[in-house]
Amino acid sequence: MSYISQTRLVVVQWGLILLLVVSIVLAVSAGAVSIQPSDVWHIIVAKLWGLEPLVAPAIADIVWDIRVPRALLAAIVGAGLALSGLVMQASVQNPLAEPFILGIASGASVGAVATILLGSILAVQGVVIGVPMGAFIGAMVATVGVLLLAGIRSRMSTVRLILAGAVVSALCTALSNFIIYMAGDAEGMQSATFWTMGSLADAKWDGLVLPMAVVAVITAYFMSRVRILDALLLGEEAAITLGIDVTKQRRIYMGLIALLVGVLVSQCGIIGFVGLVIPHMMRSLVGASHRNLLPVGVLFGAIFLVWADVLSRVLLSSGDLPIGIITALMGAPLFMKLLFGNSRNFGG
Amino acid sequence: MRAIRIEHLRYVVEGKQILQDISLTLGGHEFVGLIGPNGCGKSTLLKHLYRVNPIQQGQIYFDDVPLADVSIRESAQKIAVMGQFTHLDFDFSVMDIALMGRTPYKKSFDDDNEYDYALAESSLNKVGMWHAKNRSFMTLSGGEQQRVMLARALVQEPEYLILDEPTNHLDITYQLELLKIVKSLGIGVVAALHELNLAALFCDRICVLKDGIIQQLGTPKEVITESTLFNVYGVESVINYDEYDIPHARYVVEDLHSSKCYEAAPNICNVKESPMIGDHHV
Numbered sequence: 001m002s003y004i005s006q007t008r009l010v011v012v013q014w015g016l017i018l019l020l021v022v023s024i025v026l027a028v029s030a031g032a033v034s035i036q037p038s039d040v041w042h043i044i045v046a047k048l049w050g051l052e053p054l055v056a057p058a059i060a061d062i063v064w065d066i067r068v069p070r071a072l073l074a075a076i077v078g079a080g081l082a083l084s085g086l087v088m089q090a091s092v093q094n095p096l097a098e099p100f101i102l103g104i105a106s107g108a109s110v111g112a113v114a115t116i117l118l119g120s121i122l123a124v125q126g127v128v129i130g131v132p133m134g135a136f137i138g139a140m141v142a143t144v145g146v147l148l149l150a151g152i153r154s155r156m157s158t159v160r161l162i163l164a165g166a167v168v169s170a171l172c173t174a175l176s177n178f179i180i181y182m183a184g185d186a187e188g189m190q191s192a193t194f195w196t197m198g199s200l201a202d203a204k205w206d207g208l209v210l211p212m213a214v215v216a217v218i219t220a221y222f223m224s225r226v227r228i229l230d231a232l233l234l235g236e237e238a239a240i241t242l243g244i245d246v247t248k249q250r251r252i253y254m255g256l257i258a259l260l261v262g263v264l265v266s267q268c269g270i271i272g273f274v275g276l277v278i279p280h281m282m283r284s285l286v287g288a289s290h291r292n293l294l295p296v297g298v299l300f301g302a303i304f305l306v307w308a309d310v311l312s313r314v315l316l317s318s319g320d321l322p323i324g325i326i327t328a329l330m331g332a333p334l335f336m337k338l339l340f341g342n343s344r345n346f347g348g
Numbered sequence: 349m350r351a352i353r354i355e356h357l358r359y360v361v362e363g364k365q366i367l368q369d370i371s372l373t374l375g376g377h378e379f380v381g382l383i384g385p386n387g388c389g390k391s392t393l394l395k396h397l398y399r400v401n402p403i404q405q406g407q408i409y410f411d412d413v414p415l416a417d418v419s420i421r422e423s424a425q426k427i428a429v430m431g432q433f434t435h436l437d438f439d440f441s442v443m444d445i446a447l448m449g450r451t452p453y454k455k456s457f458d459d460d461n462e463y464d465y466a467l468a469e470s471s472l473n474k475v476g477m478w479h480a481k482n483r484s485f486m487t488l489s490g491g492e493q494q495r496v497m498l499a500r501a502l503v504q505e506p507e508y509l510i511l512d513e514p515t516n517h518l519d520i521t522y523q524l525e526l527l528k529i530v531k532s533l534g535i536g537v538v539a540a541l542h543e544l545n546l547a548a549l550f551c552d553r554i555c556v557l558k559d560g561i562i563q564q565l566g567t568p569k570e571v572i573t574e575s576t577l578f579n580v581y582g583v584e585s586v587i588n589y590d591e592y593d594i595p596h597a598r599y600v601v602e603d604l605h606s607s608k609c610y611e612a613a614p615n616i617c618n619v620k621e622s623p624m625i626g627d628h629h630v
Contacts, residue, residue: 093437095437095438224457225456227448227451227454228451230440230444230448230451231448231451233436233437233438233440234436234445234448235436236400237395237398237400237429237431238429238431240398240399240400240420240424241400241424241427241428241431242424242449242451242452243419243421243422243424243425243451243452244420244421244451245420283438283439287439287440287441287444288438288439289440289441289444
């Protein structure tokens with residue numbers, strides 16, 4: 001815990017909570033049919049109290065059934081992706097680790113599309129495998145693959161890690177595209193665009209429960225692990241001398257992140273770089289200590305993706321832009337700067 | 349009895365014997381130095397003590413309990429380590445780093461309490477870094493970073509402190525300062541050291557390792573001798589003793605400053621290719 005920034009931290013946290021609420025209201029009001037933020041607020045409050053909002057039912061339906069779930073999903077996914085970046089960076093002691101860059105998200109997408117394909121083939125026999133479950137398995141396999149390729153035993157160099165991620169990502173993307181094209185119009189199969197660039201357009205109230213629960217539980221878990229995350233950043237040996245069973249903790253953490261990424265990707269495809277951008281920005285705001293960084297990162301991740309989704313909806317008059325394009329446009333330059341722009345080497 | 353007891357420790361990596369049958373007891377509050385040439389197994393031995401290397405063969409007892417029966421968390425409450433300089437990619441404040449020393453004592457949701465802060469303050473004061481408590485660790489000089497790392501180790505309230513070549517990146521001022529602080533703690537210290545004269549100055553006992561075998565173990569006066577230095581390092585020396593009988597090695601390099609250098613060892617003193625001083629020898 002940084003010694004000085006306690007007041008500042010409380011201000012930042014409450015500021016971000018407020019900003020998140022305001023962002024969601026504004027995000028809901030924006031779109032093809034523009035709705036007054038005050039109306040949005042009124043509709044949300046009324047619906048939450050079980051009342052009929054005093055606006056045109058069509059407007060209320062757009063707000064409550066389409067836009068609110070979508071904004072909430074954006075917030076949940078943003079929070080989850082920021083969290084996954086933070087935890088992965090501590091687990092492999094590298095500020096560039098992130099589900100998309102390391103190919104974990106691609107692994108999840110293979111698992112998801114394979115499950116959908118399998119489900120559509122086996123549906124006649126009544127076999128249904130949860131798509132999130134399949135995505136989790138895919139993410140898990142990709143995680144193990146990346147860590148093995150990067151050489152988990154030795155001190156992983158940045159170059160090896162990034163290359164391992166690129167390899168796994170390329171393989172998984174090819175595989176999932178292959179499955180998508182093979183599957184044709186199998187039931188529930190989304191387009192390749194959905195899986196590789198992400199979309200929040202299908203958000204429904206029903207679909208929010210699982211990701212929200214997973215993000216909430218995993219965030220709470222890691223809030224109880226902030227000391228260990230801090231110690232891990234010092235490096236493997238230093239963490240051991242601080243009493244941490246690094247191998248065991250790393251396994252648990254990467255497993256939980258695979259679960260998180262699996263669930264998120266199964267809901268909205270691959271949205272890259274959020275886990276890179278948010279931790280990086282927030283570290284400069286509150287420092288590297290996870291007690292401060294984790295809540296702030298999760299909140300800001302939520303806000304970030306809510307606005308990224310707004311951009312994706314309003315930039316083109318003809319329709320949605322895949323949200324992954326927006327996040328990549330912001331994240332890739334930062335990735336480049338972190339990878340090449342720093343004379344301080346990353347131990348390559 | 350409070351002691352670290354190493355018995356018949358062996359360690360093999362890729363068919364190479366790094367440690368061969370090491371037995372050593374480190375007791376109480378003494379300052380034990382490990383010296384020996386590069387690759388002699390100093391770091392490997394220490395990494396066994398601080399749980400980074402698994403025990404392949406042999407046994408280590410901590411207060412008569414086999415290390416395998418002590419959890420990593422428990423041993424971190426007793427042994428603190430100041431390792432070789434580690435580069436940090438993440439921006440922590442000096443205070444953050446110091447408080448990390450409390451990690452082995454904390455449960456999941458435990459906050460840092462008054463005691464932790466007081467301990468961090470006194471430790472940072474001991475190493476002279478309290479004034480920099482809010483500074484970013486990354487912006488400190490190498491010497492300052494080492495001192496903060498020492499403070500972190502002190503915050504662990506260890507019974508033993510392991511120094512794994514701690515002075516590598518420090519100039520002589522900081523080397524002396526660091527070892528003085530460590531010496532004043534009154535806890536057991538095991539330190540791998542490169543500089544023999546520093547080892548002689550600070551250690552109660554010195555253990556000489558070569559090829560994974562303990563060559564000698566004893567007081568500085570017993571160990572730092574002309575024959576040991578020659579046998580272990582292949583270095584000629586003359587040992588002098590100060591008023592406290594502390595040995596001090598003066599290294600002798602044959603003919604280095606005599607004009608007969610070229611004749612004596614033309615392959616070593618290849619002065620012909622050096623136009624600057626070549627004239628003296630023609």
